Amino acid sequence: MTDHERLSGFLQDHGIQPSAQRVAIARFVLHTDRHPTADEVLAEVRRDFPMVSRATVYNTIRLFMEKGLLRIHQLEGGVAVCDANTARHHHFIDEDTGEIVDVPWDAVDVGRLDELAGLSVDSWMVVMRGRRRREPPSRD
Numbered sequence: 001m002t003d004h005e006r007l008s009g010f011l012q013d014h015g016i017q018p019s020a021q022r023v024a025i026a027r028f029v030l031h032t033d034r035h036p037t038a039d040e041v042l043a044e045v046r047r048d049f050p051m052v053s054r055a056t057v058y059n060t061i062r063l064f065m066e067k068g069l070l071r072i073h074q075l076e077g078g079v080a081v082c083d084a085n086t087a088r089h090h091h092f093i094d095e096d097t098g099e100i101v102d103v104p105w106d107a108v109d110v111g112r113l114d115e116l117a118g119l120s121v122d123s124w125m126v127v128m129r130g131r132r133r134r135e136p137p138s139r140d
Contacts, residue, residue: 035081035100090126
């Protein structure tokens with residue numbers, strides 16, 4: 001079975017008609033560890049489909065989100081990124097590079113949410129910002 005056939009079947013299993021453009025979008029956005037913006041998805045897909053429209057990419061991303069295949073996260077400054085990791089997790093944003101790294105859910109302990117006066121928390125996610133630790137140079 002080819003990659004295209006496998007992805008087509010996957011999309012069909014989730015109630016999505018697998019056009020060539022949707023398969024190309026899925027190939028990138030559902031199989032990357034990065035957290036691309038819609039414009040980054042568009043640029044990647046245009047390598048194989050130069051005529052794909054921005055509307056097609058945005059609509060397909062929205063469809064994938066509605067079908068539970070990915071999440072959209074709104075970051076500071078109104079930037080929206082795609083996240084194919086639909087399991088519960090947090091994020092770390094590297095201030096130097098802008099890279100977004102998934103952080104395991106259990107790595108962060110947030111307690112006492114039930115004590116927030118007047119608030120009922122339905123869901124939450126921690127977004128941490130900082131810089132990757134740089135290894136000190138070896139003294140060989």
